[in-house]
Amino acid sequence: MELADIPALLILAGIIAYAVLAGADFGAPVWAVTARGEESNRLRESGHRSMAPVWEANHVWLIFVLVVCWTAYPEVFGAIFSTLWIPLILACLGIIMRAIGYVAGGVTVSRSVTWLAAIASLLVPFALGAVIGALVAGNVPPGNAEGDIISSWLAPVPIMVGLLLVATSAYLAAVYLAADAKRRGEEDLARAFGNRALLAGVVAGLLAVAGLVVLYFDARGFFDAMVSTSGRHNELGRLCVCVSAIAGTATLWLLSIRRYGEARFVAAVAVAAIVVGWGLAQQPEVMPGLTIHEAAASDDVIIGLLVAVAVGLLILIPSLYLLYGLVLGGRFDPLAVPAVESAEAGRELDPAGRSRVAVVLVIAAVGGLLLFISDGGARLYIGLALFMIGLAGGVVLLARSLAQLRD
Amino acid sequence: MLDLVAAAGDFAFGPGNSFPTVDQDYLLQARQMQAMSFVMHVPLVCFGIAFPSLVIFMEWLGLRTGKAHFLALARRWSKVMITLFAAGVVTGTLLSFELGMLWPGFMSAFGDVFGLAFGLEGFSFFIEAIFISIYVYSWDKISPRKHILTGIPVIAAGITGSMMVIAVNAWMNNPSGFSVDKAGQVTDVKPFEALFANGHLWPQLTHMYIAAYIVVGFLIAGVYAFAWLKGRRGAYFRTALVVPLAVACLAAPAQLLIGDWAARTVADDQPIKLASFEGLYETTEGAPETILGWYEPDGTIEYGIQIPKLLSLLAYHDPNATVQGLDTVPEDDLPPINVVRIAFQTMVGIGTGLAALAAWFLWIWFRRRRLPQTKWFYRAVVLAGPAAVLALIAGWVTTEVGRQPWVVYGVMRTEQAVSGADGIVFGFAALIAVYAVLVVTVFWVLRRIARQPLPTEIAALEEVADGTG
Numbered sequence: 001m002e003l004a005d006i007p008a009l010l011i012l013a014g015i016i017a018y019a020v021l022a023g024a025d026f027g028a029p030v031w032a033v034t035a036r037g038e039e040s041n042r043l044r045e046s047g048h049r050s051m052a053p054v055w056e057a058n059h060v061w062l063i064f065v066l067v068v069c070w071t072a073y074p075e076v077f078g079a080i081f082s083t084l085w086i087p088l089i090l091a092c093l094g095i096i097m098r099a100i101g102y103v104a105g106g107v108t109v110s111r112s113v114t115w116l117a118a119i120a121s122l123l124v125p126f127a128l129g130a131v132i133g134a135l136v137a138g139n140v141p142p143g144n145a146e147g148d149i150i151s152s153w154l155a156p157v158p159i160m161v162g163l164l165l166v167a168t169s170a171y172l173a174a175v176y177l178a179a180d181a182k183r184r185g186e187e188d189l190a191r192a193f194g195n196r197a198l199l200a201g202v203v204a205g206l207l208a209v210a211g212l213v214v215l216y217f218d219a220r221g222f223f224d225a226m227v228s229t230s231g232r233h234n235e236l237g238r239l240c241v242c243v244s245a246i247a248g249t250a251t252l253w254l255l256s257i258r259r260y261g262e263a264r265f266v267a268a269v270a271v272a273a274i275v276v277g278w279g280l281a282q283q284p285e286v287m288p289g290l291t292i293h294e295a296a297a298s299d300d301v302i303i304g305l306l307v308a309v310a311v312g313l314l315i316l317i318p319s320l321y322l323l324y325g326l327v328l329g330g331r332f333d334p335l336a337v338p339a340v341e342s343a344e345a346g347r348e349l350d351p352a353g354r355s356r357v358a359v360v361l362v363i364a365a366v367g368g369l370l371l372f373i374s375d376g377g378a379r380l381y382i383g384l385a386l387f388m389i390g391l392a393g394g395v396v397l398l399a400r401s402l403a404q405l406r407d
Numbered sequence: 408m409l410d411l412v413a414a415a416g417d418f419a420f421g422p423g424n425s426f427p428t429v430d431q432d433y434l435l436q437a438r439q440m441q442a443m444s445f446v447m448h449v450p451l452v453c454f455g456i457a458f459p460s461l462v463i464f465m466e467w468l469g470l471r472t473g474k475a476h477f478l479a480l481a482r483r484w485s486k487v488m489i490t491l492f493a494a495g496v497v498t499g500t501l502l503s504f505e506l507g508m509l510w511p512g513f514m515s516a517f518g519d520v521f522g523l524a525f526g527l528e529g530f531s532f533f534i535e536a537i538f539i540s541i542y543v544y545s546w547d548k549i550s551p552r553k554h555i556l557t558g559i560p561v562i563a564a565g566i567t568g569s570m571m572v573i574a575v576n577a578w579m580n581n582p583s584g585f586s587v588d589k590a591g592q593v594t595d596v597k598p599f600e601a602l603f604a605n606g607h608l609w610p611q612l613t614h615m616y617i618a619a620y621i622v623v624g625f626l627i628a629g630v631y632a633f634a635w636l637k638g639r640r641g642a643y644f645r646t647a648l649v650v651p652l653a654v655a656c657l658a659a660p661a662q663l664l665i666g667d668w669a670a671r672t673v674a675d676d677q678p679i680k681l682a683s684f685e686g687l688y689e690t691t692e693g694a695p696e697t698i699l700g701w702y703e704p705d706g707t708i709e710y711g712i713q714i715p716k717l718l719s720l721l722a723y724h725d726p727n728a729t730v731q732g733l734d735t736v737p738e739d740d741l742p743p744i745n746v747v748r749i750a751f752q753t754m755v756g757i758g759t760g761l762a763a764l765a766a767w768f769l770w771i772w773f774r775r776r777r778l779p780q781t782k783w784f785y786r787a788v789v790l791a792g793p794a795a796v797l798a799l800i801a802g803w804v805t806t807e808v809g810r811q812p813w814v815v816y817g818v819m820r821t822e823q824a825v826s827g828a829d830g831i832v833f834g835f836a837a838l839i840a841v842y843a844v845l846v847v848t849v850f851w852v853l854r855r856i857a858r859q860p861l862p863t864e865i866a867a868l869e870e871v872a873d874g875t876g
Contacts, residue, residue, distance in 0.1 A: 053544045056496050056536035064529050066503055070514050071522025078515030081507025082826045089834045092504045093841045099497040100848045103490050107855040116844075144429060144511045145828035297519035297596070304523050304598045312530030319537045319560070332544045347471060368664050373724075375671070376606065384613065387664070395657050396464075398772075402649035403468055403477070405778070 003303070004296035007072030010309060011065050012279040018061035019275060020172060020268040023165075025055045026124050027173020029101055029117035031196055039192070044114050046189050047173070048105045050180040053332055055102060057323060059095070071305050073295040075142055076286055080131065083140050083147035087127040087158075094123035122166055129165030133158030135282060137219045142290045160214045164207045168271055171200035175251065175267045179260035184333050194255055197263070201252050208248075208274070225281035240277030244270045349400055357397060364390025426591045426823040429512060433831040434822055437509045440835040442807070444501050447842055449803060450796050451495035453619035455535065456565045458488050461623065461651060463558040468646075470551050476643040476865050482546060484627075486856050489543045494849050496536065501838070509831070513814050513824035516593050520585050521578055523598040524571040531568035534560050569619075570612050577607035580806065581676050582815050607676065610669040611806075617662045618802065621761060622795045624655025629792035630857075632785040641872030643865050649778070652788065655795075656765035663762055666755070667721070674722040677816060678731035680809040683742050684751040685718055686711075687732050694718040694730040699752065702744045706734065742811035750804035757798035761791055 028047035035043050070077035081088060101117025104110065130153040134140050139152035152158075174197035181189035215223040226237040247270035254263035284291045296302065326332060363386050370383025431437070462484045469477030503525070507514050538560040545554060578584070584601025586594050602608075631648035674681045681687075687694055688706025696718040700711025716726040723730075733741055764787050771779050779785075810816055814824045860866065 053540040056493065056540060057533060059496060059500070060529060060533045060536055063500060063503060063532060064526075066507070067522060067525040067529050070507065070518035071526060072519070074518030074522070075515045077507055077518055078511035081504070081514070082511035082828050085508040085826065085828050085834065086830075088504055088508055089837070092501050093837055095500055096497045096841050096845055099493050100845055103493050103852050104848050106486070106490070107852050144427075144515070145826050149828050149830065297522075298594075301519040301523070301596050301598055305526055308523055308526045308530075312527065312533075316530055316533050319534055323537045323541055326541060326545065326548075331548050347473075349468075349472060371668060372664060375675075381609070384609065387661070388613070391657060391661050395654050398657060399464065399650045399653040400468075402653050402772075403646050405645065405649065 002293065003299055004072075004293045006306060007068050007296070007302060008279070008292055010068050011072075012275060014061050014065040014068065015279075016272045016275045018058070018065060019165075019168070020271050022055070022058040022061060023125065023169040023271070024173040024176045025051050025058055026098065026121040027169040027171065027200075028177060029098075029114055029121050030170050031174060031177070031193065032114045033118045034196065035192070040111075040114075042189060043192065044105075046181055046184075046186065046193075047177055048102070049333075050177055050327075052102060052106065053327055054323065057320065068305065068309075072297055072302055073286070073292070074297060075290065076295045078144060079140055079142045079146065079287060079290075080135070082143075082145035083149060083152050084131050084134055085145075086149055087130045087134075087153045091124050091127035091131075094120040094127065096120075098124065121169070125165035125169045126162035129162035130154075130158040132165075132278065133161030135287065136161065136215070136222050136278070138221070138288050140287050142287055142295075156214050156218045160207070160211045164204065164211050167200060167204035167207050171197060171204045172267055172271065174200050175255065175260065175263050178255070179264045182258075182260050183328075183330055190258070190260060194258060194260060198252060198255050201248065201255065201267075205248055205252075208244075222281055225283070226277055237277050237280050240273045240280065244273035244277065247273060349404055357394075360390050360393040360397060362390075363387075364394060426512065426516060426819050428820075428822050429825050429827045431822065431825045431827060433829075434825050436832050436835055437825050438821065440831065440838065441502075441505055441509055442804075443835075443842075444498065444505055444838070445803065445807075446800055447846075448495065448498040448502055449799060450622060451491055451498060452569060453622040453799065454488065454491045455495050456569050456616060456619035457623035457654075458484070458491070458627075459539070459558060459561040459565060461627070461654065462488055463555060463562065465646075465650065466555050466558070470555065474642075475862065476646060476868075479643065479862050479865050480647055483856065483859075485543050485546070487853060489539055490849060490852055490856070492535070492539050494845060496532075497845075498842075499532075508834070509826055510814065510821075510824040511826050513819060516591075516819065517585075517815060520593065520596050520598060520601050521575045524574045524578075524602045528568050528571035531564040531571065535564035535568060538564070566616070569615060570608075573612045573615055574602040574605070574608050576806075577605050577611045578602055579814065580611075580810060580816050581605055581607040582818055587818065607672055610665070610672045613665050614662070614669045614802075617658050617665055618795075618799050620658040621655050621662060622792075622799050624651040624653075624658060625761065625788065625795045626792035627651040628655060629789045632788035635785050636782060636789070639869065639873055641869035643861065643869055648788075652768065655761075655791070656768045659758070659761040659765040662758055666758065670722060671724070674730070677809075679733065679736055679741070680747075680806075681722060682731060682733045683744050683747040683809050684805065685730075686744055686748045687718065687730055688734055690729060690732040690735060692719075692729045693727045694722075696721065702748055740812065742809050747805055747809045750801040750808065753801040754798045754805060757794050757801070761795060761798070764788070764791055 028051050029044070032040055032044035032047055034040075066077070069080075097116055097120035101113055101120065104113045105117070134147075134153045134155070134157075137155060137157040139155060139158070140147050174193045178190045178193035178197055181187075181193055212223070212227065215226070227241055247266050251263050251267040251270060254260075254266060284293075286292045286295060367383045367386025367388070367390055370379055371387055372383075374380035374383060462481050465477050465484065466481035469475070469481060538557050541557045542554070542561060545557065549557075578601050582601070583605065584597040584599075588594055628648055628651040631644055631651075634644050635648055670681070670684075673684075685694075686697065686700075686702035686708050693716045695716060696714045697708045697711035698714065700708040702708055719728040719730055720726045722728065733744070764784075767784065768779060771777065812820050812822075814821050861869065
């Protein structure tokens with residue numbers, strides 16, 4: 001383990017978070033179009049209600065992965081995004097269409113919107129899977145668009161990984177939605193999602209096995225690194241594959257006995273294990289002729305990035321804990337017990353008063369003057385600070401008096 | 408060529424030509440695609456920066472006074488806020504994808520120099536997404552005091568997030584914190600110095616931050632000014648008009664001062680960009696300001712109105728200061744002068760007009776303690792919103808096209824940054840189609856939100872006030 005490897009671990013962690021959290025966002029609308037009439041509406045509504053409060057936060061993991069990649073391994077980022085621009089823009093267009101589904105879903109139950117979201121939801125995991133598949137197959141050489149922009153990703157391995165991600169997303173979504181429906185006491189919906197989860201789980205499992213076969217024939221080096229006994233990281237790689245297989249099977253069993261809450265976590269473990277296995281096997285060369293150490297930015301940059309991430313996580317983790325606590329605790333559910341009304345309301349605002357207005361005007365004027373006459377240095381920034389404070393104070397005073405205006 | 412650039416003396420990194428040039432027919436399309444994505448995103452950024460504080464101010468008024476119409480407005484606006492935030496999230500995602508898809512040369516060479524800022528922006532974005540959800544979905548589910556507190560991180564993340572992105576843009580305009588060796592390798596990278604010790608960061612950030620309040624203030628006020636013209640003038644509609652108007656009417660005049668500062672920073676560090684704003688061909692002592700008109704290739708401005716010495720006065724606060732002209736650098740290193748110049752004049756013209764509208768409103772308020780009575784004022788406010796958006800975009804065109812042909816000013820040209828892949832034009836076409844659907848959906852959803860019935864007790868009061876009940 002060297003410093004240059006640590007951002008790669010962050011990228012893997014980000015991909016796991018994105019796959020197990022946002023994967024479900026993409027699976028949800030797919031199930032809404034599998035039923036007819038009233039049931040379809042209920043499936044759609046249930047999916048929307050579960051995902052709407054969390055999808056934006058889930059989505060940010062993708063940005064996190066991109067940013068860490070281009071900061072720590074700029075050449076890798078440039079090579080992937082130029083050669084694979086077609087699947088990447090397809091993913092992006094799918095993400096925009098998925099967001100249209102969420103935006104419209106807040107005010108309407110429309111079949112065409114659901115279909116749009118469902119198509120988008122197939123497109124995004126497929127396209128992002130194809131990007132990973134292209135890396136697995138070694139079809140992305142370093143440099144500016146050095147690989148073939150079509151055959152790099154329209155090839156057996158990328159297509160296989162894309163399909164696997166589509167099935168995985170649908171599977172995770174069904175498991176999560178079954179658990180949410182059960183929490184809300186909607187037993188029939190929970191069963192509907194549970195059955196779909198079982199089906200999708202079996203399909204995903206079969207695709208995973210088929211994927212290994214395709215790897216064996218089309219990306220033998222990668223196959224060896226991941227599962228066979230002759231690879232470099234074979235022990236850990238095999239361990240990951242086994243964990244994933246066991247967790248996947250356990251999820252199916254939990255689903256069949258309707259333990260959806262536990263199934264949610266075990267299903268996520270199955271997906272996470274396979275991502276880790278991929279990361280281990282994608283070494284030491286992340287693309288043909290370029291190792292992760294050769295691609296890494298300087299130590300100063302990586303240390304700066306790690307410091308930023310550490311500080312960021314200190315704020316992020318409690319925030320995520322709060323959000324998921326509220327969501328999984330059912331606090332956003334329609335039948336959740338409302339909070340007690342506060343008793344302090346009902347005081348009139350005191351009028352702004354000439355003295356306060358004068359103070360604000362003086363601060364802004366002094367600050368503005370300093371800013372205007374300075375060409376730099378401390379005087380300018382003191383002026384800026386005073387001016388902005390005066391401005392903010394003035395806005396609050398003016399808005400308060402205007403809001404109190406009587407007819 | 409190399410000597411000429413070096414002779415111009417602007418570029419701290421010497422000749423910026425050690426990077427390989429990509430033979431790309433689609434450079435212009437790539438630039439247009441980036442520009443269109445940006446034009447879609449940046450008005451939404453304004454809402455991310457400025458709208459949360461308006462919504463939370465409204466909720467605070469409601470909690471403090473116990474009056475229902477303030478809370479009803481905060482609730483309605485919070486739905487608008489999350490709708491626009493969702494659109495901002497995905498249009499912003501596309502921008503980060505495009506950095507790699509369209510400009511891999513730029514990202515491969517410099518991703519490590521400015522990546523840190525985007526890392527911090529990512530965390531701001533996380534915080535914004537998490538707390539905006541909690542704020543919008545927890546009305547009535549948690550105590551009012553806690554609820555209003557969940558809005559504070561949204562405001563803070565809006566500031567830090569925009570600061571990080573502007574830090575990158577400021578660095579592209581005024582690059583530092585790295586060296587380029589003869590082989591075109593970027594070495595000696597100091598990310599913190601590059602991003603945060605940059606004289607362009609604060610003027611650009613402040614200029615954008617105040618612009619966001621002008622845009623959001625006038626757009627929201629414009630919606631309710633329209634309602635006012637239709638006779639809806641009860642407490643609910645009046646509050647929805649005056650609070651954003653108060654914000655915009657103080658921000659608009661303040662922007663004149665901040666804009667002056669931003670222009671002086673450009674004059675100091677990017678003299679050629681300033682000369683492009685003004686279409687100033689020859690280096691001139693006591694340079695005049697030319698308003699309107701068209702820049703001709705021979706360096707003259709046709710049909711312009713000339714005001715002597717004003718440019719020197721504005722750019723350097725000295726009527727006899729020398730302003731560097733366009734003829735000091737090779738033609739290859741110049742941006743398209745008319746695009747930059749017209750965009751700049753549009754921004755300044757609209758900004759001045761908005762400040763005048765604000766002065767009208769403030770004058771009547773301080774003299775008479777009432778709102779203007781003439782319908783022309785409210786018609787002007789309706790127009791002020793779209794005009795402010797136009798000025799915002801014109802301002803970004805000024806700074807981004809004004810940086811051309813450089814992606815990193817004086818160091819890397821756009822043709823050294825662009826992707827070598829084929830077919831970008833198809834991606835551009837698909838993007839336009841999907842964005843059209845997005846725009847239509849967002850407007851349709853906003854209309855649906857606007858038409859949702861008001862809470863009954865407020866609706867009754869409004870009808871009495873409008874004389875329709």
